[in-house]
Amino acid sequence: MxxxxxxxxxxxxxxxxxxxxxxxxxxxxxxxxxxxxxxxVEAAPDMRTYTPLELAGRNIYIREGCYACHSQMIRTLQDDVERYGPYSLAVESKYDHPMQWGSKRTGPDLARIGGKYSDAWQVAHLINPRDVVPESVMPAYGWLARNRLRTDDLGKHLAAQRTVGVPYTDAQIANAEADALAQANPDGDGVSGLTERYGEATHVRAFDGNKPVVTEMDALVAYLQILGKLTDAAHKPAPATAEAPAK
Incomplete structure (x- = not known):
């Protein structure tokens, strides 16, 4: 040889x-x-896109390197499923560009973190992780609650996502800034337009507890609270297979 x-x-x-x-x-x-x-790739008729605020939070998640310590892909292993919930399906990352599957787990997998904890818990955890998880080695991100979220360019972010296949409409792109502000202000005038474009199940609230100002903390918490909830495909029973004919 x-x-x-x-x-x-x-x-x-x-x-x-x-x-x-x-x-x-x-x-x-x-x-x-x-x-x-x-x-x-599984079919998911109920799959919805990220709202502008959630997409902004995802951008912050990537900017701060959260993917380096947290994966977003639950394996089919029994231990993974028992700890985190139903294993991840390909369709759940359909609108993630780039995907956040990851392989490193310094911290827990976040694929189904949405709704597991309250907004207040998420904010406290991000400001000082050791206040709620004493053994945590995660760095603090307290400045996110002080940074006003930039919203004037969100339409461009949605347009960029559309070029890679995310089905944002012209109306969603045109109203991206207003929708981001409305999602974090439940008392505002733009909530009806937001829910009309993204659905009645859209989370609308002051995620960081501070209504007058939309911060980067609002965006990141909004993103974390939707993880695993863009579709219910993983929670639906697998289709039954036809039984083999008796011999």
Missing amino acids: FSTHYKLERKSIGLALGIMLVASIGGLVEIAPLFTIDDT
């Missing part, structure tokens, strides 16, 4: 062709499954 390899090394063209052949096999293994993507 080695003698053949040594002979191949002496012939640059043959070596180059060999490298191309091996690389093409690896590429084929990665690319071929994409041709069956419609058959492998």
